[in-house]
Amino acid sequence: MRRERELSSLYATARSLTALGEIDVVLDSIVRQAHELIGTDFTYLSLLDDDGELVLQASEGLISSSFSAARVPAGTGVGGRVIATGAPAWVSNYLATQDVPHHDAFDDLVLPEGMVALLGVPLLVGEEVVGALFAADRTERPFEHDEVALLSAFADHAAVALNNARLYAESRSALAELQAAYRTIEQQVAVVERAQSVHESLTGVVLKGGGAAEVAQLLVDHLQGAVTVFDRTGAVIAQGRHEGGVKQPDRRPSPDAVEQARRSGRWATTTDSTGLWHSAATIQAGDTHLGALLLTREHEPAPIDVRTLERAAQIMGLLILKETAVAEAEERVSGELLTELLVSTTPTNPTRRARAQARGVDITALDTLVVAESTGRTLSEVSRRLHALSTSHGGLAGEHLGRATLLLAGGDAETTAETVHARLRRELGTPVRVVAESVVDGAWGRAFDRASRCCDLMATLGVTDQGATAEQYAMFALLFDPDRADDLDRFFADSLAPLLAYDTRRSTQLVATLTAYFQHGGNLTRTAAALHVHLNTLLKRLERVDSVLGDDWRTPDHGLPLQVALRLHALRTGA
Incomplete structure (x- = not known):
C-alpha cells in the first residue's frame, strides 16, 4: 500500500x-x-x-x-x-x-x-x-x-x-522575435532586410556584452545621421555620427524631443530652426526612466526608422538593467565581506581570504579604513561611489552600522583622506566629510570605531567638507563626546565667545593673535613675526585680551582650556 x-x-x-x-x-x-x-x-x-x-x-x-x-x-x-x-x-x-x-x-x-x-x-x-x-x-x-x-x-x-x-x-523568445519581424513585412523588401539586419546586430551587441557606444555606432551605421545616448540624469554617455553626414552637436541637442519622449514613455520627433529632424526614444523599465536615444538627421525619419530606434532603446534598457543588477550584486557581496572583516574575531581565516582573493582582493594588504558621509546625499549614494573607488584599488566597500565605509591598500592615511575627499566632492557635487584611519595588525573593527568617532566629532564641530585622519582629531575625540554637543557649545561660549564677539564688534583679530601666541609658546618676538605686526601692536592686542578675559588667562588653569578652544575653533572654521 x-x-x-x-x-x-x-x-x-x-x-x-x-x-x-x-x-x-x-x-x-x-x-x-x-x-x-x-x-x-x-x-x-x-x-x-x-x-x-x-x-x-x-x-x-x-x-x-x-x-x-x-x-x-x-x-x-x-x-x-x-x-x-x-x-x-x-x-x-x-x-x-x-x-x-x-x-x-x-x-x-x-x-x-x-x-x-x-x-x-x-x-x-x-x-x-x-x-x-x-x-x-x-x-x-x-x-x-x-x-x-x-x-x-x-x-x-x-x-x-x-x-x-x-x-x-527559448521558443517564446523566438516567437517574440518572429512577431517583431512580421511587423516589418508591410514595408518594402529592402526595408525589411535592413530592419532584420539591425535587429540581428542589436541582439549581437547584447550577446557580446556591448554597451551604449556600440548601440550608438550600430544605429549610425544603419540609420545614418548622428546618434546620442543619454542616461537617466540627461548626461551624454555615448555619441556617434555617420561619416559625411550631419555634424555631431557639441551640446545637448533638441531637449524638446527627449523631454516629449520621456513624457509619452515612447518616442517623439521635432525639428529645429536649422531644419534638422530630431527623433528621440525613451529608455524605460516599467515606469522607471533610464535614459533616451536621440537620432538627428537632415530628413524626416521613416516609420521603420522610428521603430528601429525604439527597439534599440529596449535593447539599451536591457543592457542598463543587466549592468545595474551586476553592480548591485557586486556591491552587496563586497559589503557583506567588508562587514565580516569589521565584526569577526578571526577576519583573516582561510575561507574569507579565498573569497576575497576570488574578487581580486588581498585582505592582508588592506591597511587603511575610510568612512564618509554627506548631508546632501544618501548613504547608498555615498556607498556606491566608494564601491566604484574600491574596485579600481583592490579594496572593499559597503555600508556598516549606518556609515559608508571603504577598506583599501592606501598606505598613507592622510593622502588617502585627501584623495578620497577630492573624488567624492567632485562626483557627488556636495560637501562631504571623509575620515581615514590606518589599520594596525588587521584590527579593522578598531579602526572603524576611531574613524566613526572622529566623523561624529567633525559633525559636532560643524565641519561639513573636509578630508582628515582620525589622528588629527585624536586628542579632541578623547576630550569630547560627540553626543554631548550642547556641552561643547557651552565650552565654546565660556572660552571664546567674549573674544569672538569683541572681534566681530571692533573688527579686531584677538582670536588669531592668541592662536599664534600659543603656537609659538608665548614668545612675543616670534608671534609678532608670524602675525606680521610690530611688537608694540602685539602688546596692545594682548592688553585688549586682558580687558576681555581678565588677567589670569595665561595661568595653567585658564590657559589650557583656552588653547583647546582655539584649536577646536581652527578645526571648525578650517583656519
Missing part, C-alpha cells in the same frame, strides 16, 4: 510538472513537490554552471539563509560524485564521512543548517547531467533503496520538465 501511494503521488506530481512553463516556477515546483514526496527535513536543487560548479537554485525547508547561496566545486561532496558518475549517492553523516572529498566553503554552510544525512540524485537530459536533486535530514540515518529509487524516478520526470521549461522559454 505504501509503494502504491508513493507511485500514485509520483505520477500525479509528474503530470503537474508538465503544465508548468517558466523556469523559475518549474525549479520551485520541483523542489516543493520532491520535499513533500520524499519527506526529509529539507530538499534542494542545484544546477551546473559554466565552471562545473553546482549552484543551488531552489530549496524547501532551509533554516539558514546562508545555505541558499551554496556552491559545490567540481569533484567535491556528494554532488560532485553524483555529477561524475551520473548515479545516485548518499551519506548518513556528511561532515563525518571520508568517502567523498570535502570543500571548506560548503562545509562551513552545513553546520548552521544542521545537515547530517544527504541523498543526491542526478538530473539527466538525455545522456547529459545538468544538475542534482538533494534530500537531506538533520539526523544521522541511512537512505533505503526505495527512497533512492523514488527520488531518482522523480528526478527523471523533473529533468524532463526542466528541459521543457528551457525549450519553452
Whole structure:
C-alpha cells in the first residue's frame, strides 16, 4: 500500500510538472513537490554552471539563509560524485564521512543548517547531467533503496520538465522575435532586410556584452545621421555620427524631443530652426526612466526608422538593467565581506581570504579604513561611489552600522583622506566629510570605531567638507563626546565667545593673535613675526585680551582650556 501511494503521488506530481512553463516556477515546483514526496527535513536543487560548479537554485525547508547561496566545486561532496558518475549517492553523516572529498566553503554552510544525512540524485537530459536533486535530514540515518529509487524516478520526470521549461522559454523568445519581424513585412523588401539586419546586430551587441557606444555606432551605421545616448540624469554617455553626414552637436541637442519622449514613455520627433529632424526614444523599465536615444538627421525619419530606434532603446534598457543588477550584486557581496572583516574575531581565516582573493582582493594588504558621509546625499549614494573607488584599488566597500565605509591598500592615511575627499566632492557635487584611519595588525573593527568617532566629532564641530585622519582629531575625540554637543557649545561660549564677539564688534583679530601666541609658546618676538605686526601692536592686542578675559588667562588653569578652544575653533572654521 505504501509503494502504491508513493507511485500514485509520483505520477500525479509528474503530470503537474508538465503544465508548468517558466523556469523559475518549474525549479520551485520541483523542489516543493520532491520535499513533500520524499519527506526529509529539507530538499534542494542545484544546477551546473559554466565552471562545473553546482549552484543551488531552489530549496524547501532551509533554516539558514546562508545555505541558499551554496556552491559545490567540481569533484567535491556528494554532488560532485553524483555529477561524475551520473548515479545516485548518499551519506548518513556528511561532515563525518571520508568517502567523498570535502570543500571548506560548503562545509562551513552545513553546520548552521544542521545537515547530517544527504541523498543526491542526478538530473539527466538525455545522456547529459545538468544538475542534482538533494534530500537531506538533520539526523544521522541511512537512505533505503526505495527512497533512492523514488527520488531518482522523480528526478527523471523533473529533468524532463526542466528541459521543457528551457525549450519553452527559448521558443517564446523566438516567437517574440518572429512577431517583431512580421511587423516589418508591410514595408518594402529592402526595408525589411535592413530592419532584420539591425535587429540581428542589436541582439549581437547584447550577446557580446556591448554597451551604449556600440548601440550608438550600430544605429549610425544603419540609420545614418548622428546618434546620442543619454542616461537617466540627461548626461551624454555615448555619441556617434555617420561619416559625411550631419555634424555631431557639441551640446545637448533638441531637449524638446527627449523631454516629449520621456513624457509619452515612447518616442517623439521635432525639428529645429536649422531644419534638422530630431527623433528621440525613451529608455524605460516599467515606469522607471533610464535614459533616451536621440537620432538627428537632415530628413524626416521613416516609420521603420522610428521603430528601429525604439527597439534599440529596449535593447539599451536591457543592457542598463543587466549592468545595474551586476553592480548591485557586486556591491552587496563586497559589503557583506567588508562587514565580516569589521565584526569577526578571526577576519583573516582561510575561507574569507579565498573569497576575497576570488574578487581580486588581498585582505592582508588592506591597511587603511575610510568612512564618509554627506548631508546632501544618501548613504547608498555615498556607498556606491566608494564601491566604484574600491574596485579600481583592490579594496572593499559597503555600508556598516549606518556609515559608508571603504577598506583599501592606501598606505598613507592622510593622502588617502585627501584623495578620497577630492573624488567624492567632485562626483557627488556636495560637501562631504571623509575620515581615514590606518589599520594596525588587521584590527579593522578598531579602526572603524576611531574613524566613526572622529566623523561624529567633525559633525559636532560643524565641519561639513573636509578630508582628515582620525589622528588629527585624536586628542579632541578623547576630550569630547560627540553626543554631548550642547556641552561643547557651552565650552565654546565660556572660552571664546567674549573674544569672538569683541572681534566681530571692533573688527579686531584677538582670536588669531592668541592662536599664534600659543603656537609659538608665548614668545612675543616670534608671534609678532608670524602675525606680521610690530611688537608694540602685539602688546596692545594682548592688553585688549586682558580687558576681555581678565588677567589670569595665561595661568595653567585658564590657559589650557583656552588653547583647546582655539584649536577646536581652527578645526571648525578650517583656519
